Amino acid sequence: MALDPARERLIRRLPKVELHLHIEGTLEPEMMFSLAAKHGVTLPYRSVEEVRAAYNFHDLQSFLDLYYAGCDVLRDRRDFYALAMAYFTRAHADNVVHAELFFDPQTHTARGIAMETIIGGLRDAMADARTRYDISSELILCFLRHLSEEAAFETLEQALPFKDQFIAVGLDSGERGNPPSKFERVFKHAKEIGLRTVAHAGEEGPAAYIREALDLLFVERIDHGVRCDEEPALVDELVKKQIALTVCPLSNLKLCVVKDLRDHNFAKLLRKGVAVTINSDDPAYFGGYIGENFRQTAAALDLTPAEIITVAENAVHASFMSSAQKLSLTSAIQLEGQRA
Numbered sequence: 001m002a003l004d005p006a007r008e009r010l011i012r013r014l015p016k017v018e019l020h021l022h023i024e025g026t027l028e029p030e031m032m033f034s035l036a037a038k039h040g041v042t043l044p045y046r047s048v049e050e051v052r053a054a055y056n057f058h059d060l061q062s063f064l065d066l067y068y069a070g071c072d073v074l075r076d077r078r079d080f081y082a083l084a085m086a087y088f089t090r091a092h093a094d095n096v097v098h099a100e101l102f103f104d105p106q107t108h109t110a111r112g113i114a115m116e117t118i119i120g121g122l123r124d125a126m127a128d129a130r131t132r133y134d135i136s137s138e139l140i141l142c143f144l145r146h147l148s149e150e151a152a153f154e155t156l157e158q159a160l161p162f163k164d165q166f167i168a169v170g171l172d173s174g175e176r177g178n179p180p181s182k183f184e185r186v187f188k189h190a191k192e193i194g195l196r197t198v199a200h201a202g203e204e205g206p207a208a209y210i211r212e213a214l215d216l217l218f219v220e221r222i223d224h225g226v227r228c229d230e231e232p233a234l235v236d237e238l239v240k241k242q243i244a245l246t247v248c249p250l251s252n253l254k255l256c257v258v259k260d261l262r263d264h265n266f267a268k269l270l271r272k273g274v275a276v277t278i279n280s281d282d283p284a285y286f287g288g289y290i291g292e293n294f295r296q297t298a299a300a301l302d303l304t305p306a307e308i309i310t311v312a313e314n315a316v317h318a319s320f321m322s323s324a325q326k327l328s329l330t331s332a333i334q335l336e337g338q339r340a
């Protein structure tokens with residue numbers, strides 16, 4: 001379904017906030033090849049086209065296997081800088097003005113990369129994105145849920161010298177069989193030392209995992225969360241408490257969470273009053289950055305201009321920005337709405 005020029009223009013002009021973006025998931029095949037050449041890494045592909053052709057996933061795990069393998073080319077501080085800077089350049093083209101980036105330290109520390117290299121490279125790019133594009137950003141340190149609680153505690157310990165350089169902890173990787181409850185104690189500790197919390201839940205895992213993330217990890221928003229509608233009382237609670245879902249429609253399509261974007265429950269949740277937002281997850285792997293996620297979702301689900309604006313506002317409210325920044329951004333979004 002094509003998008004009419006008015007909604008196309010509105011989406012292009014809207015200032016956007018991205019809340020669900022794995023920085024390692026922005027590694028485009030071209031950069032994968034250039035970093036592989038730089039470090040003398042042999043990739044199991046002959047060309048960029050062959051890499052892209054391999055991006056045919058049937059579930060989350062089939063994607064994660066390639067995603068973790070791709071990370072092997074990220075080795076020094078300049079690699080992490082280049083990765084994040086390429087994302088910010090792309091995000092700026094989509095009029096992103098604030099982004100909260102997930103990073104997976106365990107994927108790198110397991111290969112002998114120092115925490116300082118990872119966070120240092122990302123922070124260098126965040127500083128440049130601020131001066132070059134006026135994009136503000138934050139980092140969210142994610143624990144890999146297929147690994148142990150002990151490994152998560154160890155990772156948090158390693159990150160402590162950099163505690164003022166990330167705002168929150170998150171939880172990602174293979175969801176099935178790795179419930180939030182496994183990380184209850186590490187999230188409690190993270191909160192005690194002043195970090196904010198989010199978690200992936202209800203992407204492939206059941207609605208019960210969303211409940212656990214809320215009741216045991218005390219998260220401020222849920223990443224994905226699309227399976228919440230399996231429990232109507234949970235949907236009511238999300239509405240009542242205005243707990244945002246960071247939905248990633250093209251990711252859900254690529255990982256077969258939905259067969260067709262027209263079957264996605266995004267619009268149903270939005271119309272029930274759930275604070276849904278649109279994000280790109282791992283755009284290098286899923287065929288679209290945030291603008292493309294907005295366009296395809298609006299077209300497939302026939303979102304009205306007012307609904308598109310509500311989605312953009314939801315992301316502002318759900319972000320970790322200051323109240324002043326939220327206020328000024330909300331006004332900027334409303335101004336675009338009046339122009340539409």
Ligand code: ADE
Binds near residue numbers: 067172174200251
């Ligand atoms: N890591 C990167 N992308 C992810 C996703 N969509 N779900 C869980 N873990 C991830």
Ligand code: ZN
Binds near residue numbers: 022281
């Ligand atoms: Zn994700």
